[in-house]
Amino acid sequence: MIVLERVFKSFPLDDGRSEPVLSDLNLTVSEGEFLAILGPSGCGKTTLLNLIAGFTAPTRGRVLFNGTEIDRPAPERAVVFQDAVLFPWLTVSRNIAFGLKLQGLKGKNLDEKVSRYLAIMGLTEEDGAKYPHALSGGMSQRVSLARVLALKPKALLMDEPFSSLDVDTRERLQEELLRLWAARRTTVIYVTHSVEEAAYLADRVLLLGPSPGRARTVPVPLKRPRNRRSEEFLATKEALRGGFPEPLCCATFRHSPHLEGGFRP
């Protein structure tokens, strides 16, 4: 379980002042839950994910994972970044093996596990011998997913992982993610600025407004598998769009092309 207690996070500005990004945020994410964090650019989505990942510490408040305060990154809270972030000097197989080796796996066991995760993510042994520069965006994200899934994390933190991919690849990877999540029931926190993506993937959506402190969670009352063209799905999308804790002005909308359709004040 992930718990945020009255979390406040600000960043120092050049003029000596500090800019609050998150203010007084309380959140509980249950084990096995799929939570999407939705909001316009600059609302603190990635900051929130970084706090849970342990990359940064809150200015005030506490972030707990299974009752323990998070103070550093760890494989139990694995992160999938927006741009895959593979090590360019390692082949695909060695990228996947990186974390496994740090867990003490070696020799035949390591090779077998790498091969298994290549296969799970639809990659061939031939792909495994390639360097990251030779991969497409979709393949890179598959490797990035394989790299963290192989570590069997308790929570998967995903920062707009498919946002730079074309629609077909994005939807295919969303399906694969849901399949893996259904099989493993790993807690997933998924940052996105696409209403459709949040409605399609999540059990619950945390809506972050452009002002710090304006946040609320909304459940997604849809059964799986979800149909993107169904009346219910479209209604859920509309409800999410209308559910923001404060009106999103036109400027915010202009900076967030994925918040398609605009927001009702």
Added chain:
Amino acid sequence: MTGLFRKMPKSTLSIVLLLTAWRLAAEGVLLFRGVPFPTPEETFLRLLELLAGKNLAGHSLYVHLFSSLRRWATGFAVAAASGVLYGLAAGRVRALERATSEIPQFLLLIPGLAWVPVAILLFGIGERATLFMIAVSAFAPIAVSVLGGAKNVDTRLLRAAQMLGAGEGTLFFHVFLPATLPSILSGLRIGLGTSWRVLVAAEMVVGSGTGLGYSLIQARWTLDYASSFACIAAICLIGFFFERVLIRRLERGTLDRWAPVSEKG
């Protein structure tokens, strides 16, 4: 004619142009100043004579060559080790960077020959003064390049490694070091050229008794310009060889595999 140029390798074309310009300069100097200027053919023949064992400033060309290479290797090794270690350390330790990063920038502005009085005051005339000049001149470009690379290592790579379970040692040797390698190689390439040029200049001025720089200036005092030119050709060929063999081989084994040249820019 244009087709012939297109078919020529780039290096061959450069050599042909250089030799043509040299030949024209030799003819021009003879015509307008009445001074014999060694042509490429004369220089080549003298180089062959020297390679066959002809005496040059009291020793064979091989003795001079060996002396120069020994000095260069020692001075460059000191510069490379100290420059790379300093750059990596200052790139990792913020306080060290803040306190010292202007020093290599400052050293970079000092021409190699300007170190002559310092070298002589510190070490007297001879071998150690030459080594000091090589090391101090090559240190600055290596340190600046490595520090620049180390400071700009993509934070996301470090975070990805931490999230996969990397401790400080793994982070340094398996992420930070390979991520800095392009800057290390770039620094070594510049340092190699600098150290070779300073070596020759130091041998000409500091008085080493042997070496390509020493023999070049001795041949000039005896008006044996063809031998001087042969020494220049030897210096140039050796520098070119080291740059191509040492650095290019390292690059081919690493950077070219991680990201082919066409994708770097």
